[in-house]
Amino acid sequence: MNFGAIWTIYIFEMRRFFRTITQSLVSPVLSTSLYFVVFGAAIGSRIDEVEGVSYGAFIVPGLIMLSVMTQATSNASFGIYFPKFIGTIYELLSAPINFLEVVAGYVGAAATKALFIGVVILITAFFFVDIKIAHPLAMMVFLVLTCVSFALLGFIIGIWADNFEKLQLIPLLVITPLVFLGGSFYSITMLPPVWQTITLFNPVVYLISGFRWSFFGEADVAIGVSLFAIALFTGVCLAIIWWIFRTGWRIRQ
Amino acid sequence: MSAIVSVQNLRKAYAGGFEALKSVTLDIQEGEILALLGPNGAGKTTLISTICGITVPTSGTVTVGGHDTQTAFRAARSLIGLVPQEINLEPFETVMNSVRFSRGLFGKPRNDAYVEDVLKQLSLHDKKDNKIMTLSGGMKRRVLIAKALSHEPRVLFLDEPTAGVDVELRKDMWEVVAKLKASGVTIILTTHYIEEAEAIADRVAVINKGEILLVQDKADLMAQMGQKQLRIELTEAADTVPAALAGYDLERAHDGLSLTYSYDSTGERTGITTLLNDLQKAGLQMKDIQTQQSSLEDIFVGLVKETA
Numbered sequence A: 001m002n003f004g005a006i007w008t009i010y011i012f013e014m015r016r017f018f019r020t021i022t023q024s025l026v027s028p029v030l031s032t033s034l035y036f037v038v039f040g041a042a043i044g045s046r047i048d049e050v051e052g053v054s055y056g057a058f059i060v061p062g063l064i065m066l067s068v069m070t071q072a073t074s075n076a077s078f079g080i081y082f083p084k085f086i087g088t089i090y091e092l093l094s095a096p097i098n099f100l101e102v103v104a105g106y107v108g109a110a111a112t113k114a115l116f117i118g119v120v121i122l123i124t125a126f127f128f129v130d131i132k133i134a135h136p137l138a139m140m141v142f143l144v145l146t147c148v149s150f151a152l153l154g155f156i157i158g159i160w161a162d163n164f165e166k167l168q169l170i171p172l173l174v175i176t177p178l179v180f181l182g183g184s185f186y187s188i189t190m191l192p193p194v195w196q197t198i199t200l201f202n203p204v205v206y207l208i209s210g211f212r213w214s215f216f217g218e219a220d221v222a223i224g225v226s227l228f229a230i231a232l233f234t235g236v237c238l239a240i241i242w243w244i245f246r247t248g249w250r251i252r253q
Numbered sequence B: 001m002s003a004i005v006s007v008q009n010l011r012k013a014y015a016g017g018f019e020a021l022k023s024v025t026l027d028i029q030e031g032e033i034l035a036l037l038g039p040n041g042a043g044k045t046t047l048i049s050t051i052c053g054i055t056v057p058t059s060g061t062v063t064v065g066g067h068d069t070q071t072a073f074r075a076a077r078s079l080i081g082l083v084p085q086e087i088n089l090e091p092f093e094t095v096m097n098s099v100r101f102s103r104g105l106f107g108k109p110r111n112d113a114y115v116e117d118v119l120k121q122l123s124l125h126d127k128k129d130n131k132i133m134t135l136s137g138g139m140k141r142r143v144l145i146a147k148a149l150s151h152e153p154r155v156l157f158l159d160e161p162t163a164g165v166d167v168e169l170r171k172d173m174w175e176v177v178a179k180l181k182a183s184g185v186t187i188i189l190t191t192h193y194i195e196e197a198e199a200i201a202d203r204v205a206v207i208n209k210g211e212i213l214l215v216q217d218k219a220d221l222m223a224q225m226g227q228k229q230l231r232i233e234l235t236e237a238a239d240t241v242p243a244a245l246a247g248y249d250l251e252r253a254h255d256g257l258s259l260t261y262s263y264d265s266t267g268e269r270t271g272i273t274t275l276l277n278d279l280q281k282a283g284l285q286m287k288d289i290q291t292q293q294s295s296l297e298d299i300f301v302g303l304v305k306e307t308a
Helices: A001-017 A021-046 A055-086 A089-094 A099-128 A138-159 A164-180 A193-198 A203-216 A223-247 B044-052 B071-078 B094-105 B113-120 B136-148 B165-181 B193-200 B218-225 B245-246 B272-281 B296-307
Strands: B003-013 B019-029 B033-037 B059-062 B080-083 B154-160 B188-192 B203-208 B211-217 B226-236 B258-264 B287-295
Touching: A001 A021, A001 A055, A001 B094, A021 A055, A021 A099, A021 B094, A055 A089, A055 A099, A055 A138, A055 A164, A055 A203, A089 B080, A089 B094, A089 B154, A099 A138, A138 A164, A138 A203, A138 A223, A164 A203, A164 B296, A203 A223, A223 B059, A223 B258, B003 B044, B003 B188, B019 B203, B019 B211, B033 B044, B033 B193, B044 B059, B044 B080, B044 B154, B044 B188, B044 B211, B059 B071, B094 B113, B094 B136, B094 B226, B136 B154, B136 B165, B165 B188, B165 B193, B188 B193, B193 B218, B203 B218, B203 B296, B211 B296, B226 B272, B245 B272, B258 B272
Parallel strands: B033 B188, B033 B203, B080 B154, B154 B188
Antiparallel strands: B003 B019, B003 B059, B203 B211, B226 B258, B226 B287
16 A cells, blocks of 8 residues: 555645635634524524424534535545546546545545534534534444545546536536435425335435434434445445446546 | 566457557566657557556557566556646645645655655745636646655656646756656656657657557657758769769769768768869769758658658
């Protein structure tokens, strides 16, 4: 393993994050605060408690997940797409490193950025609503796993994309709808039975449910199922990356 | 001298069937400067990319420092520095960070003193904290060279290092190459500029349509170029070369209206005076006389035309 190279990529990517700190950190925090104001305060004041928790507090895990998933995906996809776009990828291909080391550097950095944003949003949430975290360790495990798995997904998207439009396609058309429909802002038990069944096909439901359980001790689906779902998702992403590594798909001609 | 880069029967065919390299075999000696000459699309960049690991060969092997570039890619690649043809640089980074990044990718510990030294050699030191986007084209090309040298390679590939570079900077670049050679680095450069090959290379390889047409010491090539031809046009066609002139090995044109004499212009005696005297004695009437010198360009154009 060329740990020096992994670290070099990681630091290089993190520097981009800090160089564009406004865009990287302030904008997700600002948009999440707006969600709190609109959904939590304005609309939430007219909604009863959900599963024994005030609506403002109920949406906190979902909001964090929304940001973390989209940030992990877009940071990782941009991170690897940009060198392809400007041509600096030649350096990665001609260096004595293998593809998995490249993945570790980019995915590690993207996951760190997303984790950072997630934690900042959580801290922001304390200013708006009264929340307690029932299982802090489980909360961190879910958060880290989500950051890593979605960064892996983002990396795959970045390799697949051959233009900027494709780079945005999956986050906008797939991830955002799945997160919104995955119970970020409501409990799936509030849906009619048919929709409850349909919703169970949305993988994001399991992530949000598990994450919410770590806050309030209540979940839409069993915690074991949630853990299995996120492990499965991570496994599928790793398998695709392994395949890309074996075939050199869209990287090495 | 031993081969530091050895390319054996290297073939590269793309999915569409296009064969960019057709069984290329080439040994590059340690410490030499090899110029790879060829027209656009000849396969120069594909050959370099395949040696450096950017493209995967269809068949054949490449070893660098004795390490196979496929099976022992880490050992092979760590010996190589690559300066690509296109100016591919992260525009928002500073020169220093960008060069440090390249060093880090090769797993080398941070060594700012060495990196700064490289920047000084390339007259980039005063720009080290500038963002790359603020540099001129020539400066950016130097940054690419600095990045390639950042990990102390033993073999340096320069893919058209002076394309689009002004004459002044080209001369600077040649000086840099000469210094690198003096420090023991093996250099392979591709170019369309024949003067460039003449100016700095030890050996010249000509490639066209994915095939190596010639690999020769520049000195031998220069010796060939030292050959001059004296063309004598006659007022009346000569059916044969007169027996008295047999010793000059003259070449008679088909129509018999001209005779060509080849001689070494660097030799002490060219034999021109005696030839002209003997021509007169043989009773041939001269209409005009011209001399011609073959250049590397003639050799190159001739070779490339043959394969066209």
